[in-house]
Amino acid sequence: MSDEKEVSRRWVLVGIGVLLNGAVALLIATPIVGYLLGPVRKNGGYDSWIDLGDPEQFPVGETRLASFVNPQSAPWDGATAKAACWVRRTQEQKFQIFAINCAHLGCPVRWFPQSELFMCPCHGGVYYGDGSRAAGPPPRGLFEYPWKLQNGKLLIDGGQMPTLATSASVRKESSGCTG
Amino acid sequence: MHWLKRTYEWLDFRLKLGGPITEAVTHPVPRNTASWWYVFGSASFVLLMLQIVTGILLAIVYVPSAGEAWNSLQVLNQQLPLGWFLRAMHGWGSNFMVAVVLIHMAQVFLFGAYKFPRELTWILGVFLLLMTLGMAFTGQVMRFDQDAYWGLGIGASIVARVPFIGGPLVDLLLGGPIIAGPTLTRFFALHVFVIPGMMLVFAGLHIWMVIGLGINDWPMPGRVVRRSTYIQEYHELTKKDGIPFVPGAVWKDMVFSAAILFAVAACAMILGPFGPTGFPDPTIIQTVPKPDFFFLWIYTILSFLPENLETPFILIAPILGIGFLLALPFFAGEGEKSWHRRPIAVLSITFLAVAFAVCQHLGTYTPWSPQMQAWSGDTVPIRYVHNATPLGRQGQIVFQEKQCRNCHMLGGVGGERGPALDRVATRLTYDQLVRQVLQGGGNMPAYGKNLSPAEVTALVSFLETLHPEGQLPAHDASQQYISTGELDPRQ
Numbered sequence: 001m002s003d004e005k006e007v008s009r010r011w012v013l014v015g016i017g018v019l020l021n022g023a024v025a026l027l028i029a030t031p032i033v034g035y036l037l038g039p040v041r042k043n044g045g046y047d048s049w050i051d052l053g054d055p056e057q058f059p060v061g062e063t064r065l066a067s068f069v070n071p072q073s074a075p076w077d078g079a080t081a082k083a084a085c086w087v088r089r090t091q092e093q094k095f096q097i098f099a100i101n102c103a104h105l106g107c108p109v110r111w112f113p114q115s116e117l118f119m120c121p122c123h124g125g126v127y128y129g130d131g132s133r134a135a136g137p138p139p140r141g142l143f144e145y146p147w148k149l150q151n152g153k154l155l156i157d158g159g160q161m162p163t164l165a166t167s168a169s170v171r172k173e174s175s176g177c178t179g
Numbered sequence: 180m181h182w183l184k185r186t187y188e189w190l191d192f193r194l195k196l197g198g199p200i201t202e203a204v205t206h207p208v209p210r211n212t213a214s215w216w217y218v219f220g221s222a223s224f225v226l227l228m229l230q231i232v233t234g235i236l237l238a239i240v241y242v243p244s245a246g247e248a249w250n251s252l253q254v255l256n257q258q259l260p261l262g263w264f265l266r267a268m269h270g271w272g273s274n275f276m277v278a279v280v281l282i283h284m285a286q287v288f289l290f291g292a293y294k295f296p297r298e299l300t301w302i303l304g305v306f307l308l309l310m311t312l313g314m315a316f317t318g319q320v321m322r323f324d325q326d327a328y329w330g331l332g333i334g335a336s337i338v339a340r341v342p343f344i345g346g347p348l349v350d351l352l353l354g355g356p357i358i359a360g361p362t363l364t365r366f367f368a369l370h371v372f373v374i375p376g377m378m379l380v381f382a383g384l385h386i387w388m389v390i391g392l393g394i395n396d397w398p399m400p401g402r403v404v405r406r407s408t409y410i411q412e413y414h415e416l417t418k419k420d421g422i423p424f425v426p427g428a429v430w431k432d433m434v435f436s437a438a439i440l441f442a443v444a445a446c447a448m449i450l451g452p453f454g455p456t457g458f459p460d461p462t463i464i465q466t467v468p469k470p471d472f473f474f475l476w477i478y479t480i481l482s483f484l485p486e487n488l489e490t491p492f493i494l495i496a497p498i499l500g501i502g503f504l505l506a507l508p509f510f511a512g513e514g515e516k517s518w519h520r521r522p523i524a525v526l527s528i529t530f531l532a533v534a535f536a537v538c539q540h541l542g543t544y545t546p547w548s549p550q551m552q553a554w555s556g557d558t559v560p561i562r563y564v565h566n567a568t569p570l571g572r573q574g575q576i577v578f579q580e581k582q583c584r585n586c587h588m589l590g591g592v593g594g595e596r597g598p599a600l601d602r603v604a605t606r607l608t609y610d611q612l613v614r615q616v617l618q619g620g621g622n623m624p625a626y627g628k629n630l631s632p633a634e635v636t637a638l639v640s641f642l643e644t645l646h647p648e649g650q651l652p653a654h655d656a657s658q659q660y661i662s663t664g665e666l667d668p669r670q
Contacts, residue, residue: 036351037351039350039351039353039354039355039361040347040350040351041350041356042346043346046355046356065462065464067462070356070357070359072355072356072357073357073359073360074245074359074360074361076244076245076246076247076360077245077246077359077360078244078245078246078247078360078459079245079246079458079459079460079461079462080245080246080328080357080358080359080360080362080459080460080461081359082460082461082462083357083461083462084461084462084464100461100464101332101336104336105332105333105336105337105481106329106332106333106335106336107329107332107333107468108329108461108464108466109464110464110465110551112554112582112585114554114580114581114582115580115581115582115583115626115629116628116629117582117624117629119549119551119582119585120549121466121467121468121548121549121551122329122333122467122468122478122548123478123481123482123547123548124482124547124548124549124586124596126549126624128624128628129628129629134619134624134625135619135622135623135624136622137481137482137484137486137489138486139486139489139490159356159357160356160357161332161335161349161353161356161357161358163335163336163338163339163345163349164336164339164340164345165338165339165340165341165345165346165348165349166339166346166349
């Protein structure tokens with residue numbers, strides 16, 4: 001047996017070793033990728049109907065802050081499991097429910113009932129009482145949640161932080177359904 | 180001390196590290212590189228070490244849970260002996276590290292050190308800069324206060340603007356549908372495992388290459404870098420006029436690093452830790468989120484971009500910027516190193532430094548943000564109240580009550596989103612004032628729907644009085660003739 005041949009036999013064994021490890025790595029990597037991509041869901045995949053309580057806490061003609069616990073939350077979320085929204089009741093059976101997040105970069109907008117404006121503390125976005133853009137950098141009006149009245153409760157369809165890419169923003173520019 | 184020597188010999192017989200280390204630290208460097216300009220790289224590394232040590236000490240107590248992180252920081256700040264000091268050291272160490280890394284980069288750029296054969300050293304350095312900024316951002320998240328919470332919201336809103344995959348990217352960034360527990364844990368993993376691990380490897384390679392290729396020689400006008408001759412020229416230089424790095428140059432690095440560490444400790448001792456600010460409860464909306472110091476310039480840019488340029492700019496500018504930095508050693512890998520012969524390089528650095536300083540300065544007092552409390556908190560200057568008509572005073576009430584003050588200053592107090600109004604009557608006539616109030620425009624909301632005609636009359640009556648003494652309010656000169664009929668051609 002020549003040296004050359006022995007070397008080549010060893011290299012074949014090394015090759016088999018590499019292949020074996022590659023196969024095992026692939027076997028291990030696949031579930032890891034799946035695990036890492038776990039949080040990704042399609043648009044609206046996180047949304048469900050959320051109870052805001054008795055509609056009578058929102059007087060007609062006013063805009064009030066409401067808060068709710070996000071349906072998707074972990075026990076260690078603490079206060080961050082909560083979310084807030086602005087509820088505007090225009091008529092007895094008609095609501096507009098705005099996300100708290102500015103359409104520009106997500107900061108919490110504040111309602112000023114005297115001037116009937118929403119103002120954002122971050123980059124100065126301003127919205128009118130009906131949620132449409134008044135001034136500043138936001139590319140659109142406030143995000144709106146779809147809502148319905150059911151069994152004497154006001155429900156909104158939400159569960160995900162509204163951004164320009166997520167469901168609450170794109171799906172419901174028009175919003176509003178009575179049920 | 181004989182036993183010390185014997186212990187060393189026993190260890191080195193087995194470790195075999197003494198030889199390579201001695202060789203590395205005594206390698207010759209050009210004499211003129213033993214300069215105070217060459218101390219920023221080693222200081223960056225020392226700060227990285229400081230951050231790792233203080234970070235581990237904080238991790239002994241810190242709880243990476245959305246529900247408890249803020250409380251554990253309060254325990255560190257208030258209850259554990261010197262917990263506040265460690266937090267302050269870590270926070271100030273972070274600021275110093277970003278600053279020193281940026282200075283290091285500017286110095287290396289001005290000295291042409293990215294040119295052949297140190298292209299890869301520069302590229303690793305660019306990644307180290309990005310990772311340093313990544314550590315600063317993820318570190319802000321660790322504080323998990325209101326600024327961190329809404330900062331994450333801004334991050335998610337930016338990521339959401341990526342075409343097609345924006346939605347999934349937001350889910351990945353937040354680890355779920357909202358900013359909550361899974362968000363903090365993944366940023367914790369990035370901040371304490373992923374990025375620091377990569378930084379150590381990259382910094383190790385970076386230093387390895389500095390030793391292997393030799394420190395960049397002091398740039399001389401006319402000493403041009405050519406791929407064919409540079410290596411030989413450099414070796415001649417170190418042979419002819421070189422000194423061993425230890426002790427020839429290292430003492431300056433040591434003095435500077437000690438000074439920097441002392442400065443970090445002094446800032447920590449005197450100025451204390453950063454936050455945490457308010458409790459991260461998303462239903463508390465009385466908050467004015469602000470990024471940490473080294474991200475203020477981004478805050479400024481995001482406020483001033485026109486709406487239609489915003490998404491393209493946010494998504495394309497970083498790619499162009501990083502791409503430029505990575506490509507730099509390839510299209511400028513040869514030629515002059517001296518700043519005396521590189522006017523564009525000097526101008527670029529000057530421009531960037533000035534732009535950075537201006538944006539940072541604006542970011543500290545955010546003239547674009549409405550002052551949320553101005554309408555109810557700021558007083559109307561007494562000279563406007565004195566001798567005002569009842570209608571004018573009513574207008575002042577409208578002005579305050581309708582939150583005009585949140586965006587408009589009077590007497591130097593109030594928001595700066597819109598122009599200060601102390602001289603507005605000299606700029607706009609009565610009719611123009613009415614139009615501006617009712618229809619808005621120029622980044623002002625229209626108040627037509629929100630003000631009654633009586634309120635508009637009162638408000639504009641007040642605004643009409645806002646002019647300096649001795650300077651008349653603007654008026655439409657044609658009005659007078661129209662009302663008297665003087666210019667009527669029939670007469």
